[in-house]
Amino acid sequence: MSKIQSRKPIEIKISTVVAVSVILHEVELSLLNQAMQEMTGGAPDYFDDEFAVIDVGTVELEGKRVDWPALVSLLKSFRLNPVAVRNAPPEMAPDIIAAGLSLDVGAPPAARAAEESAAPAPQPVVQTAPAPEPIPAPAAAQTLIIDTPVRAGQRVYARGADLVVTAIVNAGAELIADGSIHVYAPLRGRALAGASGNTSARIFALSMEAELVSIAGIYSTFENGFDPKVFHHPAQVKLVGDKIELVPVNPH
Template sequence: MSKSLFQKPIEIKISTVVAVSAILSTADRLALDAALAEMTGGTTDFFEDDLTVIDVAALPAGSGPVDWAGIIALLKKYRLNPVAVRNAPPSMAAEIAAHGLSLETATKPREEAEAATPAPVKAAAPAPAAAPAAPAEGFPGNAGVMIIDTPVRAGQRIYARGCDLIITAVVNNGAEIIADGSIHVYNTLNGRALAGASGNAEARIFAMTMSPELVSIAGVYRTFEDGFPAEYARSPAQIRLVGDRIDILSVNSANRA
């Protein structure tokens, strides 16, 4: 009998999805356009149609109506794909829904957001539209860590949701590793490494040998088009976030770049 007779028309399963966060401190499209242009350096494929959550917690109170159609079009111009809005007050809900965006529950009070002074827009490092579960070789060492014992190949993405990520093999160019906690690579780190993906600014990235294309902590990123700093490339190093700056330090000293 044909297999198709037993196949369900649709199945719904839990999937891990990673999205870019676009944190707005202004709704001025000209200012946002200028900030994104500077951020991407004119590179048309800087973002790759990444799913994007627009965070409006940092918008000043009483800043007036938001041109949702204009902001959506602007983000799409830079190949960001808006799918939801985070931290929106109830007064915005109907208009947001009318533009086909989902609403995420607020995670911090507006007063707290107003106390911060972020840049006009801060986008997290480019993230996959859908990150698959860890491969069969990966397993949770305990409740706070995921361990990968095999090389992470080009095109492969690993996401350690809610925990640290430990990799004992090489991370190849073109691979992407993501963790809500810290990332530890006891080998060579190439490709992209995104720690603190859920906003943990205390997360760090450690590697025995550093040669990444891009690193990110809590949405703040740094790229290495000209290569990783030579003084740190052949020895154990760590990457941490200090304010809005990505710092590189030797694991064994206070030196940094």
């Protein structure tokens, strides 16, 4: 008698991967190496094997060639692991893919322009953790509170904590928390609670209009619309077994 298989051979779940952004203002390897040496002070553990997205949006690339394999090796020598390239022109795509990197479209142009206009002029040749990037909660905190609107293309990550947002979360924005997520305003973007596997986490919104919700990697989208009982109303998202349940905050 054959043994009944109790587990699926493969599952697809939403996963949260935090990556730093490496913004290049030059592509000359010797200049980049020198800038990285100055940034890290020669400390071998300045970076901790983080994933990295290379952003070439501010580089004047006309007439210049990027040696992608050498650039990847350079960053790896500083314990950064490049996985994708952002803002690359289409003609660079074949070389980028040949180097084992993916193409990352990054934030929508309007959101990116707004962020760039509000940001100070870049100084270092290589920067890490520019906006939009995850906002980690302080180690001692149990709750990360955000009082400003979360714009399209932005990601807020409450590592090891609950996340409270008191302003609107726009379409195209992403909230991630290892605990629960509370939005005291319209939630129009993506919300991923229990990111580290906490199946008891929940998502609460004063006005439920989300693009996607996820609890512990199990997710639901709303291309076919919402139940009228929760759309534009206070609602909560919880995990019941292996299914997402979306119900009013106070069903009574």
